[in-house]
Amino acid sequence: MKIAVCVKQVPDATSHKRLDPATHRLDRTGEGVLNPTDVNAVEEALRLKDAHGGEVVVVSFGPEKAMESLRKALAMGADRALLVSDDAAAGSDLLATSRALAAALEREEADLVLFGQQSSDADGAVLWAAISDRLRRPMVSQVAELTVDGGELTGKRQTEFGYDVIAAPLPAVVAVSDAINEPRYPSLKGIMGAKSKPQETVSLGDLGVEASAVGEAGSGTIVRSSAPPPPKSGQVRIEDDGSAAEKIVEYLAEKRLV
Amino acid sequence: MPTLVFLESHDGELTKGALGVLGKAVSLGGDVAGVVLGSGVRDAAAAAGAFGASTVYVVDDDALAAPLPQPRVDALAAVVEESAADTVLFAASVLAADVAAGLAARLEAGLNWDLTDVRLEGGELVGVRPALGDTVLVEVGWASTPRIALIRSGTFDAVESGGTAEMKDVAVSFEDFSTRARLVEHLTEKASGPSIEDADVIVAGGRGLGSPEGFSYCEELAESLGGAVAATRAVVDAGWYPYSAQVGQTGKTVSPKLYIALGISGAIQHKVGMQGSGTIVAVNKDPNAPIFDFADLGVVGDLTQIAPKLTELLRARR
Numbered sequence: 001m002k003i004a005v006c007v008k009q010v011p012d013a014t015s016h017k018r019l020d021p022a023t024h025r026l027d028r029t030g031e032g033v034l035n036p037t038d039v040n041a042v043e044e045a046l047r048l049k050d051a052h053g054g055e056v057v058v059v060s061f062g063p064e065k066a067m068e069s070l071r072k073a074l075a076m077g078a079d080r081a082l083l084v085s086d087d088a089a090a091g092s093d094l095l096a097t098s099r100a101l102a103a104a105l106e107r108e109e110a111d112l113v114l115f116g117q118q119s120s121d122a123d124g125a126v127l128w129a130a131i132s133d134r135l136r137r138p139m140v141s142q143v144a145e146l147t148v149d150g151g152e153l154t155g156k157r158q159t160e161f162g163y164d165v166i167a168a169p170l171p172a173v174v175a176v177s178d179a180i181n182e183p184r185y186p187s188l189k190g191i192m193g194a195k196s197k198p199q200e201t202v203s204l205g206d207l208g209v210e211a212s213a214v215g216e217a218g219s220g221t222i223v224r225s226s227a228p229p230p231p232k233s234g235q236v237r238i239e240d241d242g243s244a245a246e247k248i249v250e251y252l253a254e255k256r257l258v
Numbered sequence: 259m260p261t262l263v264f265l266e267s268h269d270g271e272l273t274k275g276a277l278g279v280l281g282k283a284v285s286l287g288g289d290v291a292g293v294v295l296g297s298g299v300r301d302a303a304a305a306a307g308a309f310g311a312s313t314v315y316v317v318d319d320d321a322l323a324a325p326l327p328q329p330r331v332d333a334l335a336a337v338v339e340e341s342a343a344d345t346v347l348f349a350a351s352v353l354a355a356d357v358a359a360g361l362a363a364r365l366e367a368g369l370n371w372d373l374t375d376v377r378l379e380g381g382e383l384v385g386v387r388p389a390l391g392d393t394v395l396v397e398v399g400w401a402s403t404p405r406i407a408l409i410r411s412g413t414f415d416a417v418e419s420g421g422t423a424e425m426k427d428v429a430v431s432f433e434d435f436s437t438r439a440r441l442v443e444h445l446t447e448k449a450s451g452p453s454i455e456d457a458d459v460i461v462a463g464g465r466g467l468g469s470p471e472g473f474s475y476c477e478e479l480a481e482s483l484g485g486a487v488a489a490t491r492a493v494v495d496a497g498w499y500p501y502s503a504q505v506g507q508t509g510k511t512v513s514p515k516l517y518i519a520l521g522i523s524g525a526i527q528h529k530v531g532m533q534g535s536g537t538i539v540a541v542n543k544d545p546n547a548p549i550f551d552f553a554d555l556g557v558v559g560d561l562t563q564i565a566p567k568l569t570e571l572l573r574a575r576r
């Protein structure tokens with residue numbers, strides 16, 4: 001079974017995320033990491049490969065330096081990395097991103113395309129739905145338990161009304177929830193081995209996607225302005241030095257909550 | 259050109275969230291129509307008139323019996339064409355998000371998500387979106403029509419205004435790939451334990467508890483305060499705690515006087531279920547955890563150290 005996993009490089013959670021005031025785009029100059037919930041998707045792909053054999057390729061759309069983060073997936077055990085990178089891509093929204101990734105995925109022809117739960121910077125939790133429509137494949141999202149058996153997948157997922165169990169024939173698209181597994185840490189051997197695994201960066205032209213289909217030109221949404229929200233007043237912050245419990249009690253007593 | 263509002267239904271009833279968005283759309287003025295997609299949903303659809311829809315487009319088809327998004331994209335695309343709608347609004351839900359994004363790709367139409375307000379500015383639709391964990395407010399627009407938007411769950415309350423809607427049936431032919439996924443089973447869980455919705459004090463636990471056994475930190479602390487225990491989706495999905503105790507977008511919305519969060523990162527989908535709490539206390543060992551952006555008292559530290567001591571101190575006070 002061939003599995004493609006869509007993964008994104010996002011700003012490190014420890015760096016302060018900010019929008020560039022001129023372009024209203026996310027400042028991506030700081031450290032980048034593999035989007036946390038995409039690590040669950042990579043882990044799930046590796047487990048499926050262990051059970052069924054095949055190949056795991058990680059696919060991403062982003063700046064060239066995103067390859068650093070794809071290497072983490074290779075260190076975990078993915079076989080190959082494909083990065084779609086292009087100067088025309090900055091400022092791409094859902095429409096533009098889904099066009100570029102769908103083109104890369106068409107080329108890969110994987111039996112199963114996996115997504116993480118949500119990107120920590122865009123927080124859309126929607127990309128898979130746009131891509132599955134472009135790929136014309138069945139899709140199941142928010143999957144907390146996944147099995148694949150004889151050309152059909154079964155996923156269990158939570159909605160506002162309880163749990164649904166949904167089945168779909170391969171080839172298909174699945175987005176997993178962050179509770180689906182406990183991802184492995186890359187081993188030292190994995191990290192060393194990652195360097196020599198295939199890492200391909202392609203341009204939009206290589207995939208036959210017009211530059212006008214991505215970036216701001218290819219986007220359906222506009223950012224008009226950005227501003228800090230009104231500050232929340234009266235927030236108190238403490239670091240535990242052994243007396244946090246006492247301080248919480250004092251705080252609650254002052255507010256007459258105990 | 260009307261604004262369409264996707265009216266999600268479950269068990270023959272339109273969801274409150276969808277009716278809330280309908281009310282907001284009506285308050286902006288203009289022609290507002292609802293869309294109800296399902297099987298045997300005519301009665302549910304008729305109810306939308308009382309919430310301000312002048313017209314309700316209905317696609318009643320067996321292919322829409324299960325709550326799956328892809329056949330709904332086919333149906334909605336047909337309704338957009340039939341109605342010549344220039345805006346399609348959704349109340350966020352697991353189903354609605356997938357329908358909205360699928361429709362965006364199908365119609366090559368821009369989608370803005372997680373909006374907490376929409377308004378008209380000189381005839382232009384403007385959306386307000388808190389981004390980057392609600393640390394920045396972004397005003398967004400659309401490059402073309404139809405404009406598609408997902409409104410953050412719980413943003414607008416439904417307002418009943420009275421009235422009746424004209425029903426229009428739309429026939430749809432479904433794409434082959436859209437009907438390939440199928441619902442095998444719907445599982446509901448009997449609620450166990452006291453309801454968290456009525457509790458004055460809630461102690462909620464997340465993945466930071468480390469294991470299902472970690473919930474004893476929450477249970478003991480809750481007991482010392484006479485409160486109830488709640489959980490995040492991450493731990494409910496992992497089987498550590500029952501679904502009936504989950505707070506957030508796909509769980510319960512609570513507003514206790516005191517909400518204590520142990521080992522919870524503070525994702526938006528969790529926040530929407532508890533932001534109405536009187537006082538929020540968060541214990542998290544990561545100083546960058548988003549929950550500190552909205553906690554009243556943020557405690558950076560290890561819950562396994564702090565929670566037992568806190569329980570002991572509170573017990574001693576009684």
Ligand SMILES: Cc1cc2nc3c(=O)[nH]c(=O)nc-3n(C[C@H](O)[C@H](O)[C@H](O)COP(=O)(O)OP(=O)(O)OC[C@H]3O[C@@H](n4cnc5c(N)ncnc54)[C@H](O)[C@@H]3O)c2cc1C
Pocket residue numbers: 117118125142178351352463464465466467489490491492493504505506507508509510520521522523524525526527528531541542543544547559560561562
């Ligand atoms: C459509 C959709 C709907 C969703 N609906 C919901 C919903 O209804 N409810 C909900 O909760 N989520 C929901 N989510 C999921 C949500 O986005 C988050 O993934 C989830 O809330 C994270 O749960 P968590 O905080 O328990 O886990 P994590 O995000 O993993 O956070 C665990 C935290 O524990 C801290 N920690 C670890 N060890 C310790 C320690 N010893 N002491 C102190 N702190 C520690 C860590 O620093 C971390 O911040 C939804 C997501 C989507 C896409």
Ligand SMILES: Nc1ncnc2c1ncn2[C@@H]1O[C@H](COP(=O)(O)O)[C@@H](O)[C@H]1O
Pocket residue numbers: 006007008035037038041059060061062097101114115116117118119120122123124125126127128
């Ligand atoms: N630029 C990207 N390249 C590859 N995959 C992505 C990209 N952006 C998002 N994804 C995938 O889509 C999922 C949902 O992202 P989002 O809809 O942005 O929250 C992520 O968890 C990733 O699996």
